[in-house]
Amino acid sequence: MLRTGSLWRPWRDGAFRVLALALGIAALALASVVLLRAELDQRFTIRSAEMLGGDLVLVGSEPPAAEQLALLSALDQGQVADFPTVLVHGDEMLLVSARAADAGYPVYGQLQSAPGRFDATRPAATGPAAGEVWMADQALDRLGLTIGDQVQIGRQPLTLTAVIRQEPDQGAGFYSMSPRVLFNLADLDATGVLGPGTRVRHRLMLGGSASDIATATAALDPVLRPDQRLRTLEDAAGRTRGPLQQLTLWVSLGVLLVSLLCGAAIYLATSQRVRKRARMAALLRSFGARRGQVMQRLLGEEFIAVLPAVALGTLLGLGLIHGLRALMGWQDPLAATPGDWVAVLAGPLVLWLAFALPRLSTLVRTPAMQVLNDRISARPVSGIVELAAALGAPVILAALLTGSLTELGQLLLLLVVLGALLPSLLWPLLKVLDIGSQRLPLAGRLAIRRLSRRPGLTLPLLASLTIAMAVLALAGQTGSQLLNDWRERLPEQAPNHFVFNLFDADLPRFNSWMAEQAAIPQPLYPVVRGRLTEINGAPVRDAVTKENEDAQRALNRDLVLTEVTDTTLPDSNRVTDGDWPPPPGTVSVERELAMNLGLRRDDTVHFVTSQGTVTATISSIRDVDWDSFEPNFYFMFATDGLVSQDITWLTSFWLPPGDGARLAALLRDVPHLTVIDVNALLDQAQDIIRQASRATALLAVLLMAAAMLVLGAALLGAQAQRGRDNALLRTLGGDRHLIRRVTWLESLTLGSAAGLCATLIMLAALYPLGQRLFSGALPWSGWLLLPLALGLLVAVTGVSLGARSQHQPALGLLRQE
Structure with a gap:
């Protein structure tokens, strides 16, 4: 002892x-x-779940079936339907990205909204009630709306009750973002906008313990429809940098x-x-x-x-x-x-x-x-x-x-x-x-x-x-x-606004407004929308395996193409294979997309655009930091590689603190402009x-x-x-x-x-x-x-x-x- x-x-x-x-x-x-x-x-894990929308997400072109919902009753659930539509106010119309959400949305995180156009942002546990609609700032500015006004989506009138500032699962690239609109899922059928052939994505977001999620995944796998797929936290974490x-x-x-x-x-x-x-x-x-x-x-x-x-x-x-x-x-x-x-x-x-x-x-x-x-x-x-x-x-x-x-x-x-x-x-x-x-x-x-x-x-x-x-x-x-x-x-004056749909004729007014507001501009990028149709002369559907879901998603939408206007490589890009800048007749491709599509140096890619076609040989592969708050692109063509196309301009700028009346004045002068405010994202970062x-x-x-x-x-x-x-x-x-x-x-x-x-x-x-x-x-x-x-x-x-x-x-x- x-x-x-x-x-x-x-x-x-x-x-x-x-x-x-x-x-x-x-x-x-x-x-x-x-x-x-x-x-x-x-x-x-929480950040990945917020970006994904849940611990597990069931995605499909149709809502989940009743028997599928019965298998998931033990989990927290939130349903949304995302689709493009037209917002109508009087004689005015505006193309928007609409989301219909039920009371369970969001499963993770909080919505950020404001009671008025120039009011402070506040958290919201759930979205709008039935009969209500929330809109992004630029939608209000485009249509000249104020809180309490009525708008119409399809056949359904809705009352504007708040301004959307940020959605927790809004992790997609800026390029696909039109002005955002959020309303209650209970009003979706009454709008009548979801007819045959409508581009809509239904998402069922699920939250729960790891064991419950594993059980749900095993139960859903055998009953997935051809149009459905499961997205997991590993998918989101792989893209979260x-x-x-x-x-x-x-x-x-x-x-x-x-x-x-x-x-x-x-x-x-x-x-x-x-x-x-x-x-x-x-x-x-x-x-x-x-x-x-x-x-x-x-x-x-x-x-x-x-x-x-x-x-x-x-x-x-x-x-x-x-x-x-x-x-x-x-x-x-x-x-x-x-x-x-x-x-x-x-x-x-x-x-x-x-x-x-x-x-x-x-x-x-x-x-x-x-x-x-x-x-x-x-x-x-x-x-x-x-x-x-x-x-x-x-x-x-x-x-x-x-x-x-x-x-x-x-x-x-x-x-x-x-x-x-x-x-x-x-x-x-x-x-x-x-x-x-x-x-x-x-x-x-x-x-x-x-x-x-x-x-x-x-x-x-x-x-x-x-x-x-x-x-x-x-x-x-x-x-x-x-x-x-x-x-x-993220420097102190990192760009807090992104601008799309800027035409050559708009540049004098836009530059004048920037000078008046003491905004700090970033480079202008020429952009063209195009769809990849051929790889090395073969139809892209034959060249890419159907089992690769990431590749299929890239093929089912228009991609934003740009050309090199400055031979300096962007700070958020790093060439991993090949040389920079791309020589005439060539294009540089983002590494992850190239891997999903099986693209390599010296391959030939063919795009269809609004003005015909574009063909180029791949000269380099780039690694891109998508979290850099800078414009980034999957395909960057050589200088003058898109000269014969319908070009619009994309840029970003830093705007000093102040109210939204400054942006409203710009949008009144240039009504077709799309301005994305990313201050909420910057604050979070x-x-x-x-x-x-x-x-x-x-x-x-x-x-x-x-x-x-x-x-x-x-x-x-x-x-x-x-x-x-x-x-x-x-x-x-x-x-x-x-x-x-x-x-x-x-x-x-x-x-x-x-x-x-x-x-x-x-x-x-x-x-x-x-x-x-x-x-x-x-x-x-x-x-x-x-x-x-x-x-x-x-x-x-x-x-x-x-x-x-x-x-x-x-x-x-x-x-x-």
Whole structure:
């Protein structure tokens, strides 16, 4: 049995206090990042569900059948029908994109509406009641409507009661958007507009638990009609990009890096602690104690002693997440699953046991006489295996917690393999230096021999310093790069209005209005609507498989085509195959669409337009950031490639804050113009970026704390041995000047080697980081120099710590255990 007084005895040892601090920071960091990851996962899922309209959506050209609805009665439901129609007010008519929605819409998110044309936006839980209609701003301006006016859709008169500002599932591209109209599904039949051949899309949006959604999916699959298909969250998540998805990956990386750092610190502190407990284990075995009893005595006492540090760290991490949630305005219950809580509570102890058990088991297998005579020899092979296990265990644990083995596996493998192998690869270099040190001055010779003749101390120390430096530099690199990308994506004066249907004759009046309102214009893009009909001379229906739903959707509608007016590649585009700009007679194609249609470079595509046909050869494939709030296109033709077509102009601009009367004046002068206000979307995106920035700052602080802990534990771990070495030099007649030079050279060699290893790791990690977080771009920056700067800091700190031993009695240092 353990005595109560013995539970606090380990705290008297400095090595145990370092171990307890490492476990406390590991508990704080793991609790914070695991819970933060759960919060971000939940919000990413919610955002995807809002864009999709539900956890599962049944789409068809006809409403769902009664028997299908019966299968889904346990789920939240919302039905909508989307179709183009004509809105009539007196003698005026306007083509609009109409949506009829029932009381269950929206399943996720909130509608944004306003009680008047120039009133503030407010959330709405449901859409208009029967007999009412809501319209977008431009529809009111076009028809000169005010709240309370009556309009007619087909045969049904409706009363205007609110202005639509934003719909939660309005995730389609801007190009397909006419002025929006929303009314109640109960009025749809009375309008009489849905006759045979009408272009209408019925959507049944479903919400519920994951198990209920899985059951509904399995039940619907056998009864789907030919015109129906199911859209899932995976479909929406595949198209959802932007800061939230990048931040989720970044936090996953943070979990892994923090675990790796804390594991390295625990490894160093455990190594020191085990060395100090070796003599006790040998004495117990000499008096007849069995191995199990020795392990129980050594582990049991310390297991209870570290619990307060782990509990305190976990509570601080939980408090940190609650503070972050309050700062970000997150009101929902904590998103962590039972598995997350098990990881938060047990993770630090699992890390400790992963390091303590192998070291202690080695200790109890070593003959007691060897321990008592200080003849424990470190075998390099077993040391490297131990080191690899120490680096791999926290990474595997964190990867399993975050589910990031697939997304970040390449980077993880690099960190573990290089962290373990680079120091051992440098070991032959140290041995060569040791052999060649005979020609060096005495100080250099002693410094090199201190490092080369203690592999059991030097290798773990070098590996830990390398990992800490590499992780700090990687954290700073990725965090700063993400923040820069987000700021560049949404600058302060990002375009908040998009303009369509702008003709050549409208440009003077439009430019004059822009100057009057101090608006900041963006480039003008010539656009033509065309339908893809042939690929390499074959009808497109024959060239594209019918099983590819994404391709079929692209074929069943007109595409917006443009031509290059500026040879500079748009910021939101990146050429992945081919050259830019497209040569005459060629076209550049968006990568995802090209993949769905099976298009490659040198293929020929043929379009039918209002003025005939357009044929071009594909010269390049582009990756497009559709979340950039910039005009983007599937097909971009060479300059003058659309010169014979009916061209209209598309552009965007930033309009300073103010009321909507300015836009109303423009639409009165140019009534056919379509202006899309995206301020609500910008506000939502900027809010996400603000939250992402705060979360990134929190993660950076945790990584910094963990990295500093590793650096401190590594240097403190070597301090005792360095003090004994210096004491021996003093005993043999070495003066303080010699000791200072030896300490400087030893620390500088160690710091430089670690900085070099960390720089090599960073260079190797740039490619997987660029692929996963930065769309293939390599994030070069000044952070690559950080490991070398940290190496110099390690050298200065090592000298500072070594100087303390010069003021302690040499005999006392030599007798220290």
